[in-house]
Amino acid sequence: MFWKKRAIKENERYFLASLKIYFEAHHFIRGNTFGKYLIFSGIFFLIFFTISIKLVINGLNSFEPFIIENFTDTILRFVNVSEEQIKEGIQTFFWLLEYAINSNKDSIFAFVFMILGTPFFSFISSKTEEIVSGVRYQFRWRIFFKEIKRGFSISIRNSFKQFGLILIITLLSFIPYFNIITPFLTFMVNAYFYGILMTDYSLERRGINVKESQIFYNKHKSQMLGIGLGFMFLLLVPVIGWFIAPTYALVAAYFNLKQILREDYKSETAPLK
Secondary structure, eight states, X not given: OHHHHHHHHHHHHHHHHHHHHHHHHHHHXXXXXXXXXXXXXXXXXXXXXXXXXXXXXXXXXXXXXXXHHHHHHHHHTTSOSOHHHHHHHHHHHHHHHHHHHHHTHHHHHHHHHHHHTHHHHHHHHHHHHHHHHOOOOOOOHHHHHHHHHHHHHHHHHHHHHHHHHHHXXXXXXXXXXXXXXXXXXXXXXXHHHHHHHHHHHHHHHTTOOHHHHHHHHHHTHHHHHHHHHHHHHHHTSTTHXXXXXXXXXXXXXXXXXXXXXXXXXXXXXXXXX
């Protein structure tokens, strides 16, 4: 019981510390003329938001008749049901998918934006470390594309996990009374994965591979959640949040990582008591 209370307090401390780092990120952004980056990401955010969800919904509506027409006979070979039941099942699946998208369209849009925005996010993260460390990173196409590849890989893999969990939560929302907490669960799931995405750019520059990074994220769930929640809270600010959230989260994630590595180093080198 004592261990559990201690773990809860530790997680609470890390979580609050991660959120406080956004104030440090704010001072850094104001002092280093990052305004142009906020404008760029915000405009991209706005344009992409106006077309992305509509295109996805229209795509699903166009894809549904194609699946029914071309795959109904194939499915009938493997299951002992009528053709009408197969069609109803496919229609139900697409309805559920569309319902999940409409119910969580802000979340879905955001993690699609995380994938497409990988080159920009990699640049902001590198620029932040360059200013803080004083070490100027020489631009090399090979390294740049390596970062982009890693960013795409992490973003796509985590986005599928994220969407899978959101879909499960959407299914649970049909259970009476459970729908009261499903918005909160969706919010927390999104926050955790956004914290990972924002932090991974800094980890990659330190030569930490994907497998090692997963161990790192599992060890520091509270910090990842704190960074992700800061990002989510900023997104809730109408319009302005879309401009500032990505850059603020990337800068905060870098400062957060520095703090984690410093504390991990102290705990590893501290004498045993």
